[in-house]
Amino acid sequence: MNSPSSSARPVLSPSTHGGRDTGRHRGLALVTLCLAVLVAQVDMAVVNLGTRPIGEYFSASVIALQWVVDSYNLVYAVLLLTGGLLADLYGRRRIFMTGAAVFTGATLLCALSTSVWMLIAGRALAGLGAALLMPASLAIIRVVWQDSAERGRALGIWAACNGLAMAIGAPLGGLLIHHFGWRSIFLAVIPLSGAALLLVLRSIPESSDPKGRSLDMPAQVFGALALGGLAFAAIQSHDAPALAAAVLATAVVAFVLFLRIEHGKGAAALVPLDLFSIRAFRSAMVATIGMTFGMYGTLFLVPLTWLGTGTLDATQAGLALIPMSLVFVAVSPFSGRLTTRFGARTTTCGGVAVIGCGLVLIGSGAPIASIVLAEAGLLLAGIGMGFATGPLMGVAVGAVDAARSGTASALINVARIAGATLGVAMLGALYALVHGGADGLRLAMFAGAAVQLACAALAWRMTRTQPA
Structure with missing residues (x-):
């Protein structure tokens, strides 16, 4: 791998500072990155719970409420590649700070909205902030943690924040809406995003690697x-x-x-196509698409079935999802050690396969009134997510030159959102095909499991000639 340019080399290096000082700065950098990711993920989780009170407050149509959620996702998807390239061109810390500032301002705009369309505009602006923030955060990890084992541990903790957001998002949103109204779900995240914005200057070194690239507007x-x-x-x-x-x-x-x-x-x-000649990078993309395809489809359809069949009410459904998230949080910090011991191929492909087995359990338990099998399947899915998420991010950004870390980070996030978008749409269509309920959930879960297992097998085969 080529050495990054001097602008990409972190200023907090062992040769400049003592090991303990370097560790302290890296620890603070990780806290900063995790705060930003946690805020973005919690914000996405709580907005889903707020659609009903928002609709009642503004007398909004179902289509308008759909766009309260989807405007964020659409802008995020559209601008991901741009966000990754800007990080490489103009500075990863600078773009991270810009994203955090835009996200904070957008969230405040949402809280102060006087119409549903103003709220939709705020959500779209938050999607822009996230499109700058997320690729930059992964690229910073790639640049600051040069050693692959240390980077794996950092990514495990970074990935655990996604699980933590899933665990606290629903109950936190429910409590805030119940006691303080829907505006509080936006106001609650502003102090955290503001703290990340303040910490970034102290904790994260600047780096950039233009390497002859430009904005490439036609490709954009x-x-x-x-x-x-x-x-x-x-x-x-x-x-x-x-x-x-x-x-x-x-x-x-x-x-x-x-x-x-x-x-x-x-x-x-904008996206150098030779990145896809790297087997490890291709493998990470395929496994990530499979992982989010099944996982997001599950998180969409399982609560929908519980509520539709009267198995659980909204509060009970939210609580029933917490164990999966807690397992994800508990396993993720150890994924770096597991990768060092068994190899990234095992943790990434194996993790996605474990999620697929979890979906098989959920599908098998769909016709049963008890949620025991569904909970067991969700726990397996949480374990698989914990095994795979951090290592997949690590493989994607570690397989390329540090100069392209922003672009690689953007692409692996593109794979995440593409898998999630396709999973919700296609598994949702299968669910509706047989009129939902237990039969719809069983068909969708078996289909999701098949896709995940196929992606895990394909990713494994892509790296079969490479050592673990």
Whole structure:
């Protein structure tokens, strides 16, 4: 792997500071990155709970409420590649701070909204903040933690924040809405995002690696059309299937044009295509798509089935999901050690396969009134997520030169959101095909498990000639 340029080398290096001082600064840097990721994930979780009181307050239509949730996801998907490139070009810390500032301001705008459309605009602006924040945070980990074992431990803790957000998001949102109203779910995250913004200057060194690349506007436009079209088609697939099909076709055309442009740009491209010649990187992309395809489909359909069949009420459903999140949080910090001992191939592909087995259990228990099998399947899914999430991020950013860490971070996040978007849309369609309920959940879970196991097997095969 080529050495990064001097601008990419962290200023907090062992040669400059004592080991203890370096560890303290890195610890503070990890706290800062985890705070930002936690805030972004909690914000996504609590907004889903707030749609009903928001609708009642503004007398909003179902379509408007759908866009309260989806405007964030759409803008996030469209601008991910841009966020990753900007981090590499203009400074990872600078883009991280910009993203945190935009996210904080957008969240305040949401809290102060006087109309549902103002709230939707605030959510879209929050998606822009997240598109800058998330790739930069992963790229910073790649640059600051040069040693792969240390980076694995840092990524395990970083990944645990996703599980922690899942664990606290629903109960926190419910409590805040019940006692303080829907605006409180936005106000509650502002102090945390503000703290991350204040800590970043003290804890995170600046780094950038232009390496002859530029904004590459034609690729930006077609890449945004491709990603945005995929997200929009998934969002509209149930309500407007004809429109969704037309947008999806446009997205495919945009993707083909994007590839043609990038092929001609070579190493200066927005997404250098030679990244996909790296087997480990390809494997991480495939496994990540499989992981989020099944996982997000499960988190969408399992509570929906519980509520629809009267098995649990909303509060009970939220509580029933907490054990899975807690297992995810408990396992994730150890994923780096497991990767060092058994190899990334085992933890990533094995973790995705474990999630698939969890979905099989959930599907098998769908016709049964008891939720015991479903809980066992969710626990397995949490274990698999804990095994795989951090190592997958580590493989993706560690397989490429540090100069391309922002782009690699953006691409692995593209894989995450693409898998999640397709999983919710396709498994939701299968669920609706047999009119939902237990039969719909069983069909969707078995299909999701099949996709996950296939992706795990394909990712394993991609790296079969490489040592663990």
